[in-house]
Amino acid sequence: MSSNPAAGSVVPQAPTSIELVFDQDVKDFQPRIAITITGHDPVEIIPSINGPTVTADLTSVDLPGSEVADEPVSWRVGYRIVSADGHPVTGLLDFSVGSGPAPTIGGVVPAADSSRQKQPTGTNTPSTTAIWWWVGAAIAIAAAIAATLFAALRSRAAAPAGRTGPGPD
Secondary structure, three states: EEOOOOOEEEEOOOEEEEEEEEEOOEEEOOOOOOOOEEOOOEEEEEEEOOOOEEEEEEOOOOOOOOOOOOEEEEEEEEEEEEEEOOOOOEEEEEEEEEOOOOOOOOEEEEOHHHHHOOOOOOOOOOOHHHHHHHHHHHHHHHHHHHHHHHHHHHHHOOOOOOOOOOOOO
């Protein structure tokens, strides 16, 4: 995967868009990008998809901490997309905005470390893990309710008409 801004780079001003380019087409199925600027909460953005390119337009997004400071400020971009073969792909992209050397993000190795650039297919960032946990819990609860209703309806249909409770006929 390549990106603009590039992983580990220091850019002089906040980007107006973030572009991720993958080695195969990306399905337009619930793509997500979350941007975290040091010291601020993540901001989730729904990007646009064009073949293998995923673009997050930042021109109409209020990103707290995006103003240029004297020292570089770390930006972390977490993404979740679905590849052409149907597998979810997640990862992180780190870069900095400002001038000077790139800082670390919360003591994490800077993005220039190539081991942070590519995660195995199917791994999750903490925010997507939480989302999928809630989706799984909702599905499990819905299945339990459906099974209970089905059992109740089936037992009601099996009871003879006119019978109100246990006892001899």
